Each structure stands twice: as structure tokens, then as C-alpha cells.
Amino acid sequence: MSSGRRDRRGGTTAAAALLVLLLGVVASCARIPTDGAVRDGTAELEQASEIGYIPAGPTPGAEPDVIVQGFLNNAQAGPTSVASFAAAQEYLTRSAWTGWDRYTRVLVLDGSPQLIPADVADDATTTTVRASAVVVATLDENGVYAEEPEPRSIELPFTLTRRADGEWRISQLDDGLMLSTAFFSQAFHLTSLYFPTPDLAWWVPDVRWFPRQTWRTDATSAILAGPPEWLADSTTTVVPEGTSLAIDAVTVGDDGTIDVSLTSPITQATTEQRALTLAQLEATLVEGGEARDVQLSARTSPLAVPEEVEISTPQTVGDALAVTDGKVQRFEGESLGDLDDAPSLAGLDPTALAVGPGSEPVVVRDGDDRIVRLSAAGPEAVMSGKDLVAPSVDRYAAVWSARGNRISVATASGAVQEIDVDWLDSRSVRSVRVSPEGARVAVVSAGPSGRLVHVAGIQRDADGVPTGLSAPVQVGASVGQVDLAVWQEEAVLALLGAEEDGDRAVFLAGVGGQPGTGGLSRALTGIAGPQWVTASVGSGALLVLDGDGSLFSRQTSSLWPLVTEDVDLVAYPG
Template identity: 25%
Template sequence: MNKPVRRMASILAMLVGMSALAACGGIPLSSSPVAGPEITDDVDVTIGFSPQGPREGATQEEIVTNFVLAATNPQNDYGLSRSFLAADFAEEWDPDAGVSIRTGAGTPVTVSETRVDYSFRTSASVNREGQYKQERESANATLPFTFVQEDGEWRIAQAPPGIVLLEDNFAQVFREHALYFFDPSFNYLVPDLRWFPNRADISFRVVASLLTGPSAWYANGILLSAFPAGTVVGEGRVSVESGVATVDLSDVASSANERDRERMRQQLSASLSSLASVTNVALTVEGSPLGIPDSGGTAASSSLQVNPLPLVRKGNDFGFITNDEVTPIRQLSAKVIEIDGSGGALSRGGSAMAVLANGNVWAVRPGRVEPLRVDERGGLAVPSIDTFGFIWSAPRSSARAIQVFSLDGERKEVQTNLPADARVLSIDVSRDGARILLYLSTAGGPRLLMAGISRLESIPVSLGELVDLPVGGATPIDATWVDDRTVATLSGSGDDTTVSTWMIGGPSENLGNVPDGSAIVGGNGGEDGLRVLTDSGELFYPRGTVWQGTGNSGSFVATQQ
């Protein structure tokens, strides 16, 4: 999905209200669960669209074509779409089963006297849970429709579940919503992105989906929910009035202790923050208020910021750069220069740094602690360091050989199912410490993998299910986290090096070319915080789809956690 489309989606999302499925969701029984106007029930979200119902005497092919177009109006449970269906089938059809996103015009073809097939090319899909999947390449799809006559007019008697939307229309009919779950330390709220249609009771859909738990790739304790197992939306559902979303829960929610009740409110507040009409959250259980203590300032973080200045090495100086002048980090910068650092990552708070120097990985800390070589295998990739102070390191020749080290040099084995033939271009742990991003080169082409990190008392023990982001075939160079839900790649060669972003559970976007790019790091403010270092040592920043020089330079730019 291109940038103008996503911008249009954001603009329209500020103008329209949102809505939801009518099914209640529940927490799995495992303890490790796998600005605009106020939203009202009569919001019209068909801005820019004017789909029509079936006209008198319409042919079967016209019925199919207009039935598909009618899905741009999801109001009244897709009432307009249902007007094309036979009476017996209208209630049975399930539009919320998923979305096929097409890239161009669809073609209806008559197969028999009572059947029409609708063919199109699909680039992405959304499943019932709202999880978006982008395909590496568009593919052909064909949907069968059968017909009956009612009162002399053709109506659809059978159709596949779900809807079909043109790519541009999807960006206006659906909107992204982040469901928030805790990392095992309960210090961070981590987003799990979903896409829901812009219907008036969207607050219910968000809450019901939150209660079903996180996506499968965050299962087995990678992310946690504070809601007691089996919690569903109560009969009072979700109501929004004067900025307050009152969420009614089933009786099982009353079993939560005070600490978990506060965490439940944190999850709901963060997850409903995408709705401009919601500024506060109240919880009830079967209609009665649920007592919740104040967090006392201990609320989990959901937005992690870093120093806005790039962290670079420039000659014999290392530190934060502005106006091409470097300000060193006290008791740390000199040690990075001492070991001849050529890449690295600074921990949250600046208490430690993982540094690549002469092919080895070092733990560097301020104070009187000498730099410690923790990984001596040679030929190593630039390491990452997580929020718990563990250094992630792997030889460039083998992703499967990834290892984790404490700052004292103790090696920790991490179980993974990373591909055996993969070479490592970059390793980046997210700022919340719950996920890792690896940009790899394999015999089958580049792969950009995201995986959750399973921990035991903060110690990494394994990686979860691999999420394969569908990067193209350009030569991989480097990757980074843009924010808590988006990653970026630098790929290509020579004058043709390109920056692209990939939402974890959303579409990709091309951010343009930076000639001779060699490294990329994230900062603050999403895409605006990205910085690219070129082979000549110049730092570039994005301005729309054009990259401009910052006036700063260096031999390497470090990641800030």
C-alpha cells in the first residue's frame, strides 16, 4: 500500500466513526494467552463512495459486480450488500469472515445459467481476527456465485464468506487498531495490530478482540493479558459517552486482584486510544462498577523515546552529533574508541553498550568497568542489546548460531527455528524487549523475520513463531525498528539503495532512495526519526519521499534502545 493511500486512510479515519462484530471474545484458559468527531450509531462512513443496491432487471454479472462494490459501505452489518442476496441466504452470509484485497478491476464471467465466477488479483488479506497479511507477490483468485430468481429478479443464492475490496478502498473502509498486551515484566505494553471496518460500534470490536488474547506468534508467554481466563464482554457491552468508554465484563473479571484490575484498565485505555471519542475508561461487571485502584505512577510504558540526536563515531570521537560536532557519553565513549568500535547498540538509559570491534562483540559499561569481550567467534554481525541488558550476537554466516550474553560474559542458549542457510545482515531487538527483528540473506532470497522472545525471569530462552515479512528480492543491507509496530529495511546496491517500511501486521511502504546507503537506524517520531548512513559517511533524513543530508557525518551510526 503506497504512502498517499495510507495518508488518505488516516484523514478519512479522522472524519468517520467506527464499528464492530457482534461476537463476544474470551481469554484462552491458559495463563499464557496465545482526532475526529465522537462516534455515534448513525455515523455515515461511506464518504467518497456511492454504492447502489440492485437495479431492476440487472444481469447476474451486474449483480456480482455491484455486490462486491457494496462492501465499501459496512454500515448496518453490510445491509446494502445483503440486498443483493436471496432471502434465505441474506442472514447466513458472513461478511466478517475476512477481506480479500484486490489490486485492480475484477472480472465477472458467466459459467452456467445460474453461476458467475468473479476473478481478480489479490495482494493482501485480512482474516476474521483482523490480522493483515501482505503477499510477496499478487496472485489470481476466483470466487464462485450461484443465483436464484426472486420475484423475477436475480439474487445471489450462494457466495463465499468475507468481502472483496480494492486496495485504495480498503484503506478507507478499514482502519488499523493496536491491541495492547504486557511483556512478562509488566513494564511495557506491546501492540498487536488488527484491522477492523469503520462501523459505529468499533469500540466493542476492539474490546472483544482484546479479550481473545494476542496473536499466535505472541503465544507461550511472550505477551500476557491481565484479564482472568474466560473473560468476555458482558451484556452491557461497550458504551461511549462524554469521552468515557464504559466496558462491561462477565462475572469472571471480578476475580482479578487489585493489581490486575489496574492492568486491565491500562490494556483497555491503550487499546481504545485509537478512537478519538475515548479519553477515559471505566469498567463494570454485569452492570456494577468494578473497583480499580490508582496505578500510583507505575503504569506500563507504551511509547519509548530516545535521544533525538544520532549516536555516531566520527574519527576518534563517539557520541551524539549535531552540527557535525560530537558530544561524548561520559565514561563510555572513550572505551568505544579504545576497542576501535565499528558498530553497536546503546542500552535503554545508557547503562551499557554492545559494540562490534575487529570482528568480536564487546560489552562496554561506564564507570570503572573495563570493556569485556563477550563473543570471540569472529566474523560477527553488529550486535543488539535488550532492555534487560542481554547482548544478542551471531556470526554473519549463520543466523541459527545466534547467542545471548549477559554483561558479565555469561552465554545463554536460545532455542530458535531460524533457517539453517541464512546469513545475517542485521539483528535488532525492539525497545520493549519482547521482539527481535532479523534481516537475512538465504538461497531463496532475502528474508525479514520478526519473532517474539520467550523469557524466564528476564533471561531469553527461545524465539517464538517466525513472522515472515514479504520483502522483495533486492540485496539486503540493514534493518531497524521504526517504532513499536513498524520496521524499516535498507536494500539494493550502489546508487539504487531503497528504504522501505513494514508494519507488523500491516502494509509496506516505499520511502524512496538514498544512494550508497550502508546502515539505517530508528529514532523518535516514526518515519521522521529514521537516519541513513551512506558509504561516504554522510547521514540522511527523510523529507516526504526525498532524503536530505543532515550535515552530519561519521563512520558508523549506533542504534539507541
């Protein structure tokens, strides 16, 4: 794989699938084949072994469906173990093994595949076993995760051939892997690739999923290849062109040092470029206390990196503000408190609130056709137009809103411009929210295909003024009737949507999948009738307003203590 650091369905069936996987070991001992290519020969020294699966080869005389089941068991454990793929090879003919591209796609399933064997005559030399499954998400060859809008049924054929010794082996199969949601996040490692903003002030995450055994190697290759297309104009590349891994392995030593050996173009890097490259790899590869730092080498020669670079991961700066009883207050800890020099709301009809980093500026939507900036001197109109969506304020103090299919931005200087977004043609924007680092925007829109949540990269000029949006990626495809999307973590959105029964709920959806069962979006329990949600990136804090104006603060996934009542509006910076 060429391209990387950082419940909703399948509860009973997923647990059962995992149990089947752990217990589904064929009784005979596995032997290691002496031929055939095994991808995982570049496995990293530091390995996460979280699954007690024992690879095993075929039992003599096994029926075709048992052969297929044994292959599936070993193959889905393969991303964690060289031995599992070696055992999986034993279930295939030589030509099937050499022709099988296991990482070209991964199907994430709700439960385990159900095998449908065909009747086999005693003298038959070929047969087909079909695997029926329900797909809830997919992973492409670059580790990019996509959730299905609706679970979809598939049926994949496995052609088997009887060998001269009477044993059945799989001779033809589709490329890729099939994994249950319960097993997916064990086999694949959620990895945030970090790329710097053009001003080198913030990291921008690009979430991928890589085989657990080789995730650092794959992530490093992806970093060296540069940002994905949708972030290409919102981030910058600091690695000299042509730099690649000198050996196809990134190893972790006994002292926790990650050794990254690069090809000669890295020697042409400036001191700043080396420092940025090292910082980028450390942000991506160092996590969880398992590894401490990164050592760069030009092949076998260590590279000196005298400078240290401080770049922030996306995080909300400042407290939430609320409008209650005709005044603006600050959310402090678990209560609301008065603001010094609180701006006046006299003469206004506040229907939405937005705050910039550090609580400046404060803006409200006045009715549905005007957005104003609040100050001690009085409100200042920054944007007007019928049916404006709730505003968002980015780190440049620019105010974002939309009407119809047009996104509008009022810069700090007071200029207002519309951003032409071709993928919003024939759609109507319902929500706009800029990420803390200002490189991405989450957009909820409605159209012929229903309500969709997209995240796009923001293209800016040298002064930081937005000039366009990239082609987007879809997020939370399985969440219905979304009205609002806000940033809850650096690559996770909190969505205000609807359950299957129509009840309003708050969901968490990852931009590229999220931690948890199968990477899927999931509804948060314990909060009834949410009408508005706001969140703080970095702390994970969530505030929810219900239809009666009661303000709730999330403590755990199921505990939402009441903060206060009679609140009209609330918003964290962003």
C-alpha cells in the same frame, strides 16, 4: 469476529478504484430487508464515517454482472455501515446470505475486480460471473494482516439464479470480502492491542485490523481472549480467566466515555488486576481525542478502580551515537557533538555500533569476529566468533548477535548463551534487532526461500535472561533483498532493501500492516544509495548513512538534509 490500539503500488489504479466505488451506486433507492441476520447490529455509538457511499439495492431487470458489481460495491462498504450490508443482502438469495461468512477472510486488491460475464441464453435459469483480481495482502478472521510476497492473480466465481419474477440474484459465492487498497484502511481500523510485559513496565502492541464500525467491540473481545500465541510467553494476562463482554457491544457516550460491560469473573479481580485491565483497555481503545476514558462495569454495575497504572508504550531512550574520525560522538538535534569521557577506540577496527538505553553500554563489532563493550578503562570482549552480525543491545543491557543460524546473547553479567531457534534451520541470520521494551526481536535471514524478515516474541526467565524465541510472524514480505531491519515505531520496521530495479532503498513495513494505502510496505523517497539505517521509536526519527559516509536525517518522507560527512557508524539505542 472473535479476536484488539494501537506507497508503493496502486497509485493511479487505486484512486480509480475508489472513484468507481464512490460513483458505483445503482440508481434505484435502497430498501432495508426485513429478514436475514446482519452482524453489525452491535455497532458502536461512535462511528467514523469517512466514506460518502450511498447503499442501494438492485435495479429491476439488471443483468447478472450488474448484480455482482452492485453486491461488491455494497459489501466492501459494509464494515463501515449497517445499511451497506443490508443493501448487499438484497443481491443474494436467502440461502446465499445465511451461508456467507463475510469476515472469514479479506482480500486486499491492487485495483478493483474485473468482472467476466458468461453468455446467457434467454431461457437460462443459472449463470456464472467471474471476478478477476490481483491480491496484494490478506486479512484473516482474527484481523491478522499478511502482505503477499508478490501480487497474485485470482478468479472468483459468482453463481446467479433467475427467480420466478425474472430477476437475477447471487445464489453461490465464496466467503469473505474483496477491497481495493484505496478502500481497505477506510473500511478497517488499524488497532494496536496492548499487552503488558511480565514485569508490568511496558506495553507490547499486537496490530490487528477490525471493521471500522465495530472495532472497539472486536478489540475488547480480543484483549479479553489474551495475547496471540507468538506473544504468549513475552507478555502476561491481567484479566481474570473467563471474563468476556456482558453484551456484544462497546459504546461511546456523548461525553466520550467508553462503556465496557463485562461478565461476573471481573468481580473476582484484585484491585491491581482491575487497574491493569482498565489501563490495558484505555491504551487500546482511547485514541484521537474522540474518546477520553473507559468505564468498567460488571454487567450494569460500575466497577470502582481506585488505582492508576503507568505503563510505557515502546520508545527509544537516549540519543544516537556515531563513530567518526576515530572517536564516538553524540547526535544532538541536527549535528554531532563530543561526548564527555568518550570511550577510546584505540586498537580497534569498528565495523558496527550498538548502544543500550540511555547510551549505556556502548558496544562495537571489532572486525567481523569480536564484539566489545567500550569504557573509559578500555574495551572488554563480550562475544567472539567468525562473521558476527551487527550487535543489538536490549533494555537489560544484554548484547545480541548471530552467526550462521545461531543467535547469541551476552548478558550484563558476562555470560554468553546461544538461543536454539528451529525456524532458522537451513537459514543464515543477517540482522538482529531487539524492540525497546525487550519483548520482541526482528530477524533478517537468508535461505532457500530468499531473504525473509521475521518478528518473534522473546522468552525470558525470571531474571530477564533470554531463553528462547516464539514462532515468528513475517513482516515486509514484498520487500526484496533485505539486509537490515530496525524498529522505527512500536510496530513498524525500517528495512534496508532493494527496489525492483535493484537500487537500494529504505522501506517501512508494519508488523501486522501499517497506516497508509492498504497497510502495505512502502519505500521512502528522497534518499539515494542508503547503506545503513537506524531509527528512534517514539519520535519516528531516521538516520541513514550512504556509501560515502554522508549522514542524512529524515525530516519528511521526501526530505533528507545532510547532517555531516565522513561518518563511519551510527546507531540509536536498541
